[in-house]
Amino acid sequence: MDARVKETRSDPAAPAASTDAAAGLAPRTDGAAERVTPMMAQFIEIKTANPGSLLFYRMGDFYELFFEDAEIASRALGIVLTKRGKHLGEDIPMCGVPVERAEEYLNKLIACGHRVSVCEQTENPAEAKKRGPKSVVRRDVVRLVTPGTLTEDALLDARRDNALAAVARVRGSEGEDGYLYALAWADISTGGFRVAETDAVRLAADLARIEPAELLLADAVYEEPLLRPIWRTLPAVTPLPKESFDGASAERRLAGFFQVATVDAFGSFTRAELAAAAAIVAYIERTQLGARPPLGRPQRESAADAMVIDPATRTNLEILRTTTGERTGTLCAAVDRTVTAAGARLLARRLAEPLTDPVRIAARLDGVEHLVEESGLRTGLRERLAGVPDLARALSRVALARSGPRDLAAIGRGLSEGGAIAELIGASPAPAELANAARALVGVDPALALTLGAALADELPLNRRDGGFTRAGYSAELDATRAMRDESRRVVAALERRYAEETGVKSLKIRHNAVLGYFVEVSQQNADKLREPPFDAIFVHRQTMAGAMRFTSTELAELEAKIASAGERALALEQGIFDTLAAAVLVEADAIRACAEALAVIDVAAGFARLAVDEGHVRPEVDGGLDFSITGGRHPVVEQALRRDGGPFVANDCELSPPDNARSGRIWLVTGPNMAGKSTFLRQNALIAILAQAGAFVPARAARIGVVDRLFSRVGAADDLARGRSTFMVEMVETAAILNQATERSLVILDEIGRGTATFDGLSIAWASLENLHEVNRCRGLFATHFHELTALSQRLTRLVNATVKVKEWEGDVIFLHEVVPGAADRSYGIQVAKLAGLPPAVVARARAVLTELENADRAAPTQRILDDLPLFAALNRAPAADAAPAAKADPAAQAVKTALEGIDPDEMTPREALEALYRLKAAARG
């Protein structure tokens, strides 16, 4: 497979997985080939067939790595690099990891962005010997481990999804301009599989929402210069040859994977969506070597279903991760009261993609409200849920033949707990969200949980190969075989006693090791006795040790054979039992997955309810209007942090609803001193919108929100040196994105835009941006600034409202009240804050003197002049406002567009015709 992992985010010095380790190793056909040992020849053959990954080559109890793989792995894992033999006259570098600790090492390698081919012995040495004394044990790659295809708990974060995503791009058909894009993403550890259309503009936002552990794309898309900056933000990107995204075979591939005749039954997909989904299943087949995870059928998502939150906004609002990449201090951490890993994953997903449909939002809120009111039910559910294992991930391992007895037990326990939870919910009438979940919990054949409970012992080994996991009494045949094995062990003990008595050697012991099997051991002093008549007829000397001598006897050998065969037989019976149980689980795979999802839904609802009770959150009203009215809102993260420090959080109102007779919402211009709480206020309102649309209660006394379609949040930016942009450049790129994309339905939070450049440049940009938001975007917004000159704009912009954060001055110091009130701040109190921060007194005094001088040179004058002289925002001419200036008459292109528009009746068009008309209009506009 021509796949490369691009290590982009973590350590840039970390090597990409070895792509060419096999290059210099290809078996040579000249005389040198004879010098290659048979084992090395096998290694080279397997390595050549699996390029682009490190090869874990199984040798007994170790996975060995050779050549460049060994060098890469020893560096990444901090393990010793040694040598083993020679290849074409050169030492072969080698390092190894013990099999029982392989997961730990795999974890490290995957985290560094490597891929690993796991090559196992597929026969035992005895079988190999049968083929000839020099035969090498057969080996084969059984799995390709990549960041997006993990299933082991040790390799996964229990509380995060692990998505494998693919971006497909297809050329638009005739009449369509340019390319069409689609995304597909699946989590093979839980079975979720979704597809959605996207485009080059929203791709970054979609990927930021999905946060794929690994992204697949075609080589050509990978090389696309405009998109490359997006790939650089992802932990692992795997470019594939374009055939992997071949549209023609996509349907066939999907139908084959899901074992259906046609994919029509899954719903209608675009060509790009099919290509992306097919690339995912093809990659899963390649990496899992044919094993099939319990993937659900692809669910189509519409772009309009979720609030669009671009990557910068996500970072800025610290939804799932803080700006420094941690979980502590995020919105997610502050509102997470879930008690199961699957619940935590669903919570993160819901916060990452808040809904836009008021009906679906209300359904989630109904569930939370029910559990807020029914405290007994809430507590009961949470107690039960706490004991529920991770059903989805256990199921996935069973399907991939990677499971152990504990996975089967987890499924059994999860199902029976699920039944109990369904009963709790069903005891009283419940809203649809919970009632549906309860139904899914009882959708699995109850016999399965009973069988698993009856078959599996209480104490379970990790590995099925160890045996000993079957409960006594489950299989009569197994019980009989085990009894025989255990009886024989008692016979050994009896034989030891008898030999000791007969020989008179009291210290005689019967022991066991892997080389000799069972043997009689006596000290050197007693050894002669056993070598003389009559005992020499019974005991056969096998080994002389430092202080002891070892013997066998016919009787012991016979006993040993009996024990071994009973043991082997018991083990074989248990393997059969395991396979039968696993097969029974897989018959119910779809129902088990639905059950796992239902448990997560209940956990999230109960967690939100608990949060609402603990933190005093209220149910928000979410509808299709344009209101945004928060009474007594709080910042969920800052409030909790302040409480830990013993301080109260000051609640604040925010009213961005359209004023009387206006069709668009308001923008608040928030001024106030440094440290007063402007940023906190701005962010808390964005977070309240996210929580409300995710289906949670919100930290406020009351909240009414007309659904937000896009959320933008920007802070006067930080440097993005990795991408070679200055602070100011980042700020402007992000501001441009907002001004180009925000709609009436959007919520825009701008914090100190324009601070990254000279005062007047910054002020001018902030001024013009604010006018644009008000007149063109007409969105709801919060705009915090230290440019007090901007407050004058409220005289002209009817929906712009000045607000300020109150402070009190006391003996030259400033006291922060954190209260947001109508009006404008007159000063920034920057010097007082600097003093609080410990700037040397001389510097503070000098700053005061300079400030006085500056304030004497009046800065207000130019503002008034601009207001008086500058015509109201020029963009008005383009704005959809009722009083917009007529389009320039002389422009022939405009005329052509106008004519074309007149010929269009939107009510009569299909979406496809509308899109085509749009392209025609674009072409007409270009003249």
Ligand SMILES: Nc1ncnc2c1ncn2[C@@H]1O[C@H](COP(=O)(O)OP(=O)(O)OP(=O)(O)O)[C@@H](O)[C@H]1O
């Ligand atoms: N509503 C509030 N109630 C109590 N404390 C608050 C409140 N809002 C903010 N604070 C406290 O004030 C600190 C400063 O808040 P914030 O960063 O929002 O100020 P700011 O006005 O944006 O400052 P700057 O202009 O310097 O960026 C916060 O860390 C928090 O501890």
